[in-house]
Amino acid sequence: MQLTGAQALIKSLEMEGVEVIFGLPGGAILPVYDPLIDSSIRHVLVRHEQGAGHMAEGYALATGRPGVAMVTSGPGATNIVTPIGNAHMDSTPLVVITGQVSSAAIGTDAFQECDITGITMGITKHNFLVKSAHEIPRAVAAAFHIATTGRPGPVLVDIPKDIAQSTMEWWYPENIEELDLPGYHPVVELDTNAVERAIALIKLAERPVLYVGGGTLKSHASAQLRAFAERTGIPVVTTLMARGAFPDSHPQHLGMPGMHGMYSAVTAIQKSDLLISLGARFDDRVTGKIPSFAPNAKVIHVDIDKAEFNKVRAATVAIRSNVAAVLEAWDAAEAMPQNLEVWWKEIDAWREAYPLVYDEPSDEGLLRPQFVIESIAQAAQPGTIVASGVGQHQMWASQFWKFEEPGTWVNSGGAGTMGFGVPAAIGAKVGRPDRVVWCIDGDGCFQMTAQELVTARAEGIPIKVAILNNAYLGMVRQWQEMFYDERYSEVYLSPDLPDYVKWAEAMGCVGLRATNIEEMHAAIATANSIHDVPVVIDFRTDSSEKVFPMVAAGASNDDIMVHPLQRESK
Amino acid sequence: MNSPEPFLGATSHTPVRHHILSVLVENKAGVLARVAGLFARRGFNIYSLAVAPAETKARFSRITIVVDAESAPLEQIVEQLDKLVNVVAISDLAPKDALERELLLATIKTNVDSRTSLLDVVGTSGAAIVDVDAGSVTLMLAGTPAACDELERELENYTTIELHRTGRVALPRLGKAATATIPD
């Protein structure tokens, strides 16, 4: 069967089971958009390529399947660089197809030429510049294989226009050997020796903590985690990337560690004698000052990526594996720590003394952002997916939403990309149309990618957006208040400019505003009653609210600052 | 590449702080950029780097990289390199287990007075004359990095028009583990 390169590309995506592409066409990718008309694959036409990338990420985070985006060369390609970098930091499986100028024009500064494989070399897991139509099936199959195996990540496939237009005899790789990747070996046999040595450490532990990272979600190990945690009684903390990997309602869950983590989670890590790191990478937002991070803990480090071992913290035992396999092996061996009664007594005392708190909700002044999130959560049906932007609202969402299952928290962790929320929520809703999807956004973030609500309306993707409108780049304001003597530099945004309600309406969404508690409950109820179009609520929140607990950047976790309401007692 | 100071080789009076990585890569466009980019972005320093097709199979090249094992832990350098999809195998040669060789080519300005003494230097260093004209001589030395260093020092007494070194290539000493082998 003779196909054009463009037809082969679409057929290859079909072979990989792709159900949706997020994208926007242009000159160099034009040939590929033609056979797309005849394909079963859904295409979501975005309003900005950054939106396509974040939608693909949201889709991947909510479904566990790779997200696919397609854009044209030059500015189309550079517009999707931020999502690629974001996916790289968060190990999210993405396949990004970019058009490229014709082979003969490469290197001549042709119209809309850019070296996108060069630009993304450091922020993709791998990328390909396809040299012939015959190579397209192999490149696509390899891209999906690389994006989804081992430590997942973004893979970019750059296709020159003449190659999309030339013809090839259709074929498709039938096995991994045909992908011709002699340097790629994502799977390794479980090192039973290391598993044994880890068990020996677990047996001696009196103050163990399960430090659960995004890799636990990536390896679908939630069930194994729960089984292991419940059998051993070891306390669990879940990082920002792992929210939902272990139920927040579970009595053994101490919550999120790190800069804005729960006091009990941070302190349990600090005092532990054994950190069992499951797909976590000792990010500086978790460790604080590294020399004083969990100073007395031995470390069992489980990761599929062996470059993580000893990168930040020396591992006592390192096990290269997916998380699920190790937990199963430990369970099979009935690995048990020492009696943890004393340890739990200490932990419970911390939990009791320093729960999450905020100032009493009142109708004097503006809404408390934490109360808004709790109220949305309370009115939400189980299984609701929450996406967020980056800033104070993101930290509050992670703290005050109660996550019960994997794939319900969609956020930008490693890169902290403002503007992630709205498009990621759209992508999540496309992947899980059966679920309600809320985006908890900041007013600053919303302004970065709000145009994708036009996409959402046009494509019938009814997400709900809660703007915690504090009229500020709040997280930066918080740092200026606390560390720069309240010298506020370029952080004020205004609560009324833009008018978020009118803006939402102009984009075909329902726009609502809430300035007091009554309006807040009413707006949430209205939003929950609308199922066909996107809803945007402008919640007017108090700009003086700060995120606590907090470990200042570069400070030791021992110097965690609790909420002012709790300071007397400390 | 980002060498913080000139590297004088692992002679008896310089402490050993370099490692030699013999990296087998797929012979594909952009591979060198991927390797070099990784070193730049992770802040790993390179003293020298030499690339050429490996053995008989044209699919692979061997990159010999002399790395500064103080700029980053060697384990990190190796593991990050190993994550590059086009990197097939890496072997780490400790300097004491390695046979290291390098080529030096230099064109030296000569006159009647200096030519005789230059020929002496050539003779004692084991270099060879590869080109001559009325006012200059091009000489070559294939030897250990230390021998190249030594010759370079000797040549400071002359007027050098141009001097090139290739950066070293290395093989394990016999009886030591082989470098990364080409997969079938």
Ligand SMILES: Cc1ncc(C[n+]2csc(CCOP(=O)(O)OP(=O)(O)O)c2C)c(N)n1
């Ligand atoms: C693209 C990008 N630019 C800048 C920043 C730095 N930054 C982090 S949080 C933040 C403020 C976000 O403001 P807003 O969306 O209103 O959220 P808030 O903190 O007020 O809840 C800024 C500017 C960033 N993370 N991402």
Ligand SMILES: [Mg+2]
């Ligand atoms: Mg704000």
